[in-house]
Amino acid sequence: MALRLIHVGIGGWGGDWAVNAVPRVxxxxxxAAVDADPAALAKGRKRAGIPEEQCFTSLGEAMDKVSADAVLVTATVGAHVPLAVEALHAGKHVLVEKPFAPTVAEAHEVLAAADEAGRTVMVSQNYRFFPAARTAARLVADQALGRLGTVHIDFRKWANSAPEAGHRHYRLVHPLLYDMAIHHFDLMRMVLGQEPVSVYTQVSDPPWSRFKEEASAVLTVTFDGGSVVSYRGSWVSSGEPTAWSGAWHLECEDGEIYWTGRDGPAGSAEGDDIRVTRRGDEGPVAEPVTMLDVPYIGRAGSLAEFARAVEAGEEPESSGRRNVASLALAEAAARSVVSGQVEKVTWGQD
Ligand SMILES: NC(=O)c1ccc[n+]([C@@H]2O[C@H](COP(=O)([O-])OP(=O)(O)OC[C@H]3O[C@@H](n4cnc5c(N)ncnc54)[C@H](O)[C@@H]3O)[C@@H](O)[C@H]2O)c1
Incomplete structure (x- = not known):
């Protein structure tokens, strides 16, 4: 039987989930669908063709009126924790958009509620469910080119053209670290198969940035397996844009893995690319790579994994318990902006 889902927050990005992700799985x-703003609810309902009787302006009302197993939270970040806790208290499983919570401490409130209710919490980190990222993770895990050393990641976009007045993106809290780089932090953990230990952040905003807080930064992240990641991310780059997953160079003992991804339309892996070059006596030699098959791409992949794990009674990939490490890296990176020091990454781990 399919997992019966209440979808909360269908006004913005959630409206796209309702059209391009939920129906694919x-x-x-x-x-049911919920949005606290009646105008946003009406817009999302119309866009996704959701019957009027399935639409509500509060999660509580939807849970009272409709039988459901789980709640998908794609509402504004500040509402993630209260909505997730409310759903868990009502005995529902929860899938929540990134970033899991505004702080690691608040993420732990959700984890405590999940433990108490005996229910599953998963964070949708959709960038995980793309073939190039998963193939890179497999090659690293298999040590296809020997041990992993240094990793270089570049993310470049130009999101600086909108006029300053009224543009919400410019006023986000830590727009690079929490809104965007959280995807890359989470991918670092997946691809390297290691957990972050410490981070140093240097904000590198150019004078033309219209963002209130950091839109561009250079980070050095150290991992528990000894790998060091050098990360450059920018919303205000005048350079050639990268794909959303960024451009990754993984230097291994016997050669290099290069990959990039998440560049096509919703639900498509167009633009995913991975290349392996082995170090030879006369220079690097390209080797063929077969990309892993990923049946459900992006957000559909999160949904399919969530449904599978709930049905099997297993902890999902990107469970809340695991994902708190990605959030902790964003939090430590943000602390480093203020302190100017290397910051330890802590999330209550042993
Ligand atoms: N994974 C990705 O690629 C990606 C891309 C964009 C956004 N996001 C994430 O999606 C989430 C939503 O982003 P957004 O830009 O649409 O946010 P938003 O601020 O536009 O909010 C989305 C909707 O949530 C509704 N909402 C707020 N509080 C609510 C509540 N208590 N109950 C019901 N509805 C409520 C709002 O009315 C709005 O319609 C965020 O977590 C964001 O980080 C992810």
Missing amino acids: PTIERV
Whole structure:
């Protein structure tokens, strides 16, 4: 039987989920949609063709009126924790958009509620469910080119053209670290198969940035397996834009893995690319790579994994318990902006 889902927050990005992700996954059945803003609810309802009787302006009302197993939270970040806790208290499983919570401490409130209720919490980190990222993770895990050393990642976009007045993106809290780099932090953990230990952040905003807080930064992240990642991310780059997953160079003992991804339309892996070059006596030699098959791409991948894990009674990939490490890296990186020091990454781990 499909997992019966209440979808909360369908006004903005959630409206896209309702059209391009939820209907793609046969193990998911949307039974209700919620948005606190009636105008946003009407817009999302119309866009996704959701029946009026399935639409509500509060999660509480939807849970009272409709039988459901789980809640998908794609509302504004500040509402993630209260909505997730409310759903868990009502005995629902929860899938929540990134970033999991505004702080690691608040993420722990959700984890405590999940433990108490005996329910699953997963964070949708959609960039995980793309073939190039998963193939890179497999090659690293298999030590296909020997041990992993240094990793270089570049993310470049130009998101600086909108006029300053009224543009919400410019006023986000830590727009690079929490809104965007959280994807790359989470991918670092997946691809390297290591957990972050410490981070140093140097803000590198150019004079033309219209963002209130950091839109561009250079980070050095140290991992528990000894790998060091050098990361450059920018929303205000005048250079050639990268794909959303960034451009990754993984230097291994016997050669290099290069990959990039998440560049096509919703639900498509167009633009995913991975290349392996082995170090030879006369220079690098390209080797063929077969990309792993990923049946559900991006957010559909999160939904399918969530439904599978709930059905099997297993901890999902990107469970809340695991994902708190990605959030902790963003939090430590933000602390480093203020302190100017290398910061330890802590999330209550042993
Ligand atoms: N994974 C990605 O690629 C990606 C891309 C964009 C946004 N996001 C994430 O998606 C989430 C939503 O982003 P957004 O830009 O649409 O946010 P937003 O601020 O536009 O909010 C989305 C909707 O949530 C509704 N909402 C707020 N509080 C609510 C509550 N208590 N109950 C019901 N509805 C409520 C709002 O009315 C709005 O319609 C964020 O977590 C964001 O980080 C992820």
